[in-house]
Amino acid sequence: MSTSTTVTxxxxxxxxxxxxxxxxxxxxxxxxxxxxxxxxxSGCNFxxxxxxxxxxxxxxxxxxxxxxxxxxxxKEYSWSDPEVIPECLARLHQVGADMxxxxxxxxxxxxARGDFMAQNLVSFGAPAVLMVYFPxxxxxxxxxxxxxxxQSIMLLLRxxxxxxxxQEFLSxxxxxxxxxxxxxxxxxxxxxxxxIGYRDAEDPVNAxxxxxxxxxSKVKFLGFD
Amino acid sequence: MDVSEAVASRRSIRAFLDKPVDPVALRRVLETAxxxxxxxxxxxxxxxxxxxxxxxxxxxxxxxTIPQGxxxxxxxxxxxxxxxxxxxxxxxxxxxEAMYAALEIPREDKTARLDQFRANFRAFGAPVLxxxxxxxxxxxxxxxxxxxxxxxxxxxxxxxxxxxxxxxxWAVYQKQIREVxxxxxxxxxxxxxxIGWGDRDETINRFPVxxxxxxxxxxxxxx
Numbered sequence: 001m002s003t004s005t006t007v008t009x010x011x012x013x014x015x016x017x018x019x020x021x022x023x024x025x026x027x028x029x030x031x032x033x034x035x036x037x038x039x040x041x042s043g044c045n046f047x048x049x050x051x052x053x054x055x056x057x058x059x060x061x062x063x064x065x066x067x068x069x070x071x072x073x074x075k076e077y078s079w080s081d082p083e084v085i086p087e088c089l090a091r092l093h094q095v096g097a098d099m100x101x102x103x104x105x106x107x108x109x110x111x112a113r114g115d116f117m118a119q120n121l122v123s124f125g126a127p128a129v130l131m132v133y134f135p136x137x138x139x140x141x142x143x144x145x146x147x148x149x150x151q152s153i154m155l156l157l158r159x160x161x162x163x164x165x166x167q168e169f170l171s172x173x174x175x176x177x178x179x180x181x182x183x184x185x186x187x188x189x190x191x192x193x194x195x196i197g198y199r200d201a202e203d204p205v206n207a208x209x210x211x212x213x214x215x216x217s218k219v220k221f222l223g224f225d
Numbered sequence: 226m227d228v229s230e231a232v233a234s235r236r237s238i239r240a241f242l243d244k245p246v247d248p249v250a251l252r253r254v255l256e257t258a259x260x261x262x263x264x265x266x267x268x269x270x271x272x273x274x275x276x277x278x279x280x281x282x283x284x285x286x287x288x289x290t291i292p293q294g295x296x297x298x299x300x301x302x303x304x305x306x307x308x309x310x311x312x313x314x315x316x317x318x319x320x321x322e323a324m325y326a327a328l329e330i331p332r333e334d335k336t337a338r339l340d341q342f343r344a345n346f347r348a349f350g351a352p353v354l355x356x357x358x359x360x361x362x363x364x365x366x367x368x369x370x371x372x373x374x375x376x377x378x379x380x381x382x383x384x385x386x387x388x389x390x391x392x393x394x395w396a397v398y399q400k401q402i403r404e405v406x407x408x409x410x411x412x413x414x415x416x417x418x419x420i421g422w423g424d425r426d427e428t429i430n431r432f433p434v435x436x437x438x439x440x441x442x443x444x445x446x447x448x
Contacts, residue, residue: 007231007384011260011377027448034443038436039233040376043393044305045320046313047437056447081364082267092265130443135313137306140368141393144415147372148379151261152232155380159228168264168366181444191369212259213268219255222406223277224248 010158015210017163017195018099019203020125025055025196029160030128037152042145048138049149050188052181053196055128062180066121066173076174076190094211102208120169126195131170131177133190146191157196167193231383238388238423238430239324239344241351246276246387246421251353254381261377263370269363270374273356273406280354283405287346287398298397301413312437319435327432345394351419356395356402358412371415378418388423392416 005013030053042048054062082088097107105112123129130153134146154164170177174190177183183190199206226234251274263269275283290297309317330337348354355378359371379389395402395417408414423430 004227007226007228007380008257010228011257011381014260014262016262027445031439035439036229036232038439038442039235041235041237041379041391043391045316045434047316047442048313050442052444052446053448054446058447077366078364079264079366082269082360082362082367083265085360085362088265088267091267095266135306135310137308139303139306140365141302141304141415142306143365143368144372144375147369147374148376149372150369151373151376152380154262154373155228155377156232166262166264181446191366210260210266212266215252215256215259218259218268218270219272219274221248221251221274223275223279225277 005159007155010155014154014158014164015206016165017126017197017199018119018124018165018205019200020123020127020163020195020197021200022125022127023198025128025162025198029162030196033153033156033160033162036156037149040145040149040152042148043141046138046142046145047149048134048142049132049146050134051130051132052183053128053130059129062177063122065176065180069173069176071172072175076171079168079171091211098208098210099205102204104204117169120167123167123193123195124165126165126197128196130194130196131181131190132192132194133178133183133188135187136189138189143191150192150194153194161198162196163199165195167195169193226384228380231380235379235383235389236430236434237390238419238421239349239390240424240427240429241349241388241419241421242424243350244352244422246353250385250387251420254378254385257381258374258377261370261374263373264366267363267367267370269359269367270371271358271412273358273408275354275356275406276352279405280348280352283354283402284347286401286405290398290401291343291346299400300396301399302396302415304393304396312441316435316437323432323434324429327428342394345392346398348392348417348419349390351390351421353420355418355420356406356408357415357418358408359415360409361411361413363413375418382420386422387420390419392419
């Protein structure tokens, strides 16, 4: 980790990467990232995060199994609860529209959209994937702790020149992934994958503009002069 | 400040200097933090930043409520999981014991321990308190999104030279918070974050906080 990346640079250059180069990720770099990420805070210092990082042959084997298996039913958990709310649904549709437009895929071209969605199964060609799971007893504040840890990891990856894509999509194969890893389905919930690798700078899917709400709609300031 | 230094130098700060926070720096932090990721770009985080008179009013109201004890608690979510096993059960009390040991407050001295706990409700003397809330329809993955945003904020504060303490403790007084701050009824109150300049010489800001070994956190397959 010889390069110096400010926190601000890391945050602003992080984006969900959906086209990776096949350049492998060095183990020592990943170990350093995961080691530093342990200093993420958590309520009561529970550190309620667990995971496995796969690359090479085991990753290929797991991806082959997922491709040969339908998504699980019932779902591991719902990630789409907010989508009953029009403004949340609108934000989701906007990201989708911007992403497919960058790739010149028409709205009506369901086949091409389906092919792209299926790229989730191979984590968009990323050479390494972090599979994230934790005990089912963990409640809402511990899910937030896990989120803090994930963002530490994604920003530390930027510092190491690496890119990522968090993939709740992989929870469609939660039981299969846990079985492959020997993780108890009874005791643990599978949350998401994090695709890890180097971005393909030429791929237009990595270049569309991402939108955010204006700050004043999210944060209010009281008592400041 | 590079990312590694921000992650490693961030710790929960429980004693702050009497030194104001530049509102321009706070805005810069929160503007940049809007780039935090979220599933489906939901951006489920909302916050109120309190300082000065409204913060003093909240502290006064909660201080007046504390003598009512547990009867006044009104947390809207379970702060601790019900059943914990293995390393989680061991960790439950480890950080508290490390803190009280550093402060030389023995287990028997319940009054001193309670006083220290109650310092939460003065935001440990921090000049700014951030109050975090989110719509009730948000599910568990959106709580993770809020966490990603929170850590983004905490790391950006480090880059500004500022310190913080994430405080779920405020959740027990969400009713009192709602009397001072307009949080929509259809939002759940999550936590406070004390923000200011840490007094890094204070014992309470210096005791070692344990972390589990890397190999207990993550496995490696295929490397």
